[in-house]
Amino acid sequence: MKAWKVLMIIGAAMTFAAALTAQTASAAQMQPSGRALNTGSQPSGSNTLTYAWVVTANVPVYANPGDAAPVRDLGAGFLYVSLSDTRPVVVGDQTWYQINKGEYVNAANLQIIKPTSFRGITLTATPDKPFGWLVYSVYPSSEAGAAPAKSAPLLLRYTPITVFEEKKLDDLIWYRIGEKQWVDQKKVGLILPAPRPDGVGPTDKWIDVNTFEQTLTAYEGDRMVYATLVSSGLPYWATDPGLFRVYAKVKMAKMSGRDGLPDYYFLEDVPFAMYFNRDMALHGAYWHDKFGFKHSHGCVNLPPADAEWLYNWTTPAAGASNWTVVPDRKNNDIGTWVWVHEG
Structure with a gap:
């Protein structure tokens, strides 16, 4: 368990070779040096609820x-x-x-x-280097293992990064994200290209949820098409590992649980839920901005714009109804694969 990437707060449950536009204006002003930016896009959400x-x-x-x-x-x-x-x-x-x-x-x-302004990116090819986002605002070090450099710029949380080099010192991995800019692994939510799990076909859509890094990557076969940060289940309500398939999608609905207990929650109009394992779902989370950290009661929380993108991309294809369900859940050969694993 990546204990240092757990926030105990109650909540519901290459270089970017293909694609990336600047995240936020503040992050764009403080991007690590040495990272080439290419063309790309970020999703724009349509949920206008307050x-x-x-x-x-x-x-x-x-x-x-x-x-x-x-x-x-x-x-x-x-x-x-x-x-x-x-x-x-x-x-x-x-x-x-x-x-x-x-x-x-x-x-x-x-x-x-106001829901988070963070959102992931679409990609047109699988990057040839690990990439991701800072999950803390940090002053980088000039070399691995060193204290932050006195002259280092402040790199803001959610700044996108590419890993050009890594070094392991004791039990901690350090990443070089720019010229004389090193940060330790605790500060990063990393996207690592993953092989297709056994059983997933060469043209199948599948989603990789890495609960160690707190990241999500979407693939079409072996090609990466989307990446973002997530918040999976807190230790007591850990998101189950395994290979699953989306069996139901709900455009918007309330979520509640833990009735009568101190951690009771009730969340109105949760957007873009994709159920894949019993009552566990990928869904938008408007109530927090802790992406990159475990923060849920078992579901995989997504920034709302990312949840909408995945909702429209995954199968079964959503229709006009608020609910979309596969015809046969026991023999589900329609739903997008969801692979949940820790590292």
């Missing part, structure tokens, strides 16, 4: 703003809602938000959030 964190336990829900008696409460736990209408309703000295039809919550109990 979400809010429920910051108070047992929040009362009212049929109308200012009503005397609530119709229910939201309970206590890790709770997020989507807003049916982002325009606040002001009644007297109080402000309200509509969370569902005929359901209003006092705005003092909600904190509107």
Whole structure:
């Protein structure tokens, strides 16, 4: 287990030879030296919902703003809602938000959030060098094992990197990501080209989930077509290893679990879920920005734009319905393969 890449926070559960546009403006200003950038693209998500964190336990829900008696409460736990209408309703000295039809919550109990801006990349060929992203903001060292250089620039979290050289010192691997720029493996979510697992055909679509690196790579046969960071299950709710197939897809639905326990969670309108093993799914996670670290109750959390890209790419192909299910789950020869492994 990559213990140093685990954040104990409760949550739901070549050079880039083919493709990469600059990630964020701030990251682009601080890219490691020596890394050539080529053409490429990042997905643009279509989910325009506004979400809010429920910051108070047992929040009362009212049929109308200012009503005397609530119709229910939201309970206590890790709770997020989507807003049916982002325009606040002001009644007297109080402000309200509509969370569902005929359901209003006092705005003092909600904190509107913005999902991560991070997203992975599409590729047109498999890179010939390991690559990935920084998962911490770091000052690089001028040589492997050394303290950060005094004159080193700050490289921001989610900065894309290519590994040009690696050295192992004691039990720690160091990566050279630019001229006289070294970082240790704890700071990186690395993409390593993987061979097709046994049973996956030469033209099959398959997804590689590396729970050690906390990365995901999508392939068509032996060709890498997509890569990003993920958040798989925390140690107590580890994502099961193995080779699976997507058997159901849900464009948007609530997710909840651990009822009656301190880590109860309820998440409205979780986007682009792809179920592959019992109740474990790949899906968008709008409620955190901890990609590159274990952070879920067993599912594989994705930045929402990445989840949408995979949802549209994977089989079974999604139709107009909110749900898409393979005809025969026991003899599923349709769904995209999902290979979960630790390193």
